[in-house]
Amino acid sequence: MKNFYLFAMALLLSLGVKAQNLKMPDYLKPGDKVAILSPASLPDEGFVTATEEVFQRWGYQTVRGAHVLQKGFGTFAGSRENRKEDMIQALTDPDIKAIICSRGGYGAIQEMQEIPFKLIADNPKWIVGYSDITVVHSAWVNSGVMSIHGHMGEHLMNYQGKDSCSLALKGILEGKLPTYTIPSHPMNHKGEATGMLVGGNLSVMCGMTGSYLDFFNRTEDLILFLEDVEESFDHVDRYLNLLKINGELARLKGIIVGQFTHYTQNGDYPDMNYVFEQNLKDLGIPVIYNFPVGHVDQNYPLIEGAKIQMTVGESESSVKFF
Numbered sequence: 001m002k003n004f005y006l007f008a009m010a011l012l013l014s015l016g017v018k019a020q021n022l023k024m025p026d027y028l029k030p031g032d033k034v035a036i037l038s039p040a041s042l043p044d045e046g047f048v049t050a051t052e053e054v055f056q057r058w059g060y061q062t063v064r065g066a067h068v069l070q071k072g073f074g075t076f077a078g079s080r081e082n083r084k085e086d087m088i089q090a091l092t093d094p095d096i097k098a099i100i101c102s103r104g105g106y107g108a109i110q111e112m113q114e115i116p117f118k119l120i121a122d123n124p125k126w127i128v129g130y131s132d133i134t135v136v137h138s139a140w141v142n143s144g145v146m147s148i149h150g151h152m153g154e155h156l157m158n159y160q161g162k163d164s165c166s167l168a169l170k171g172i173l174e175g176k177l178p179t180y181t182i183p184s185h186p187m188n189h190k191g192e193a194t195g196m197l198v199g200g201n202l203s204v205m206c207g208m209t210g211s212y213l214d215f216f217n218r219t220e221d222l223i224l225f226l227e228d229v230e231e232s233f234d235h236v237d238r239y240l241n242l243l244k245i246n247g248e249l250a251r252l253k254g255i256i257v258g259q260f261t262h263y264t265q266n267g268d269y270p271d272m273n274y275v276f277e278q279n280l281k282d283l284g285i286p287v288i289y290n291f292p293v294g295h296v297d298q299n300y301p302l303i304e305g306a307k308i309q310m311t312v313g314e315s316e317s318s319v320k321f322f
Helices: 002-014 045-057 080-092 108-112 117-122 131-143 153-159 164-173 202-206 233-245 272-280
Strands: 033-037 061-064 096-101 126-129 147-149 179-183 191-201 222-229 254-261 302-304 307-312 316-321
Touching (some): 033 045, 045 061, 045 153, 080 096, 080 108, 080 117, 108 131, 117 131, 131 147, 147 164, 191 202, 191 254, 202 233, 233 272
Parallel strands (some): 033 061, 033 096, 126 147
Antiparallel strands (some): 147 302, 191 307
């Protein structure tokens, strides 16, 4: 009965997604409180400590979720209920202005299916993370709230918040919308497109395809960005074909192919970009290859649900938020 109730609640909540305008959470001000949560896998304590140190150095107060380092549940940071409690606490505490995820891994889908869209919409605040946190971004976007696909604890620990991507993240949180310009890749499809940016980890995103959490429940013009790690050529081809047969690739205005790292090379493709090209070459939309986003040090922070203009030229390509 509980599972039926949760399904019915999620279905009803999803019906209002199409009519909502996305909210941009308030920008941070000096002294604001920032919560550190572990919505998925258990992080190293160093990830959490480093995140605290970086945000405190940037002028913010930090608050640890009660179960951010909770052991005893396998690879998870506490139980499903623990992680749900931490998320609800951070959302409903009016003093907390942003949520930073300690790491990805796996597990966010367990509790996020029990977080009502209305709770997120009524308490719009930035949440930052990537990889498995793609589930959280999809919940935020479908709730009508923007979020940030960006650095988590490990990168903050390794670079102490002083690298360009961490500083770009700080800038977004404080109200500075970025424009990224990179050299064009030989496989790029030239052109321009404007639309709402959504996406993240390809395998995680495809695990939500067709559900009430699917990014494609949004009816706006969409531009999709993708990244992943430790996948094989045939897995990625399967994911792309899933998006194709669901009609999701055909409705896109543009695609940004990020970094696919530590992948298994099976088949005749020289690299992962060729797997994408076989599936994207006939779409007739702009495509940027080799964009710096994903499980890499140069992981440009991207605002999920924000409007962007992507321009793909002969010598360079750009992504502009506005």
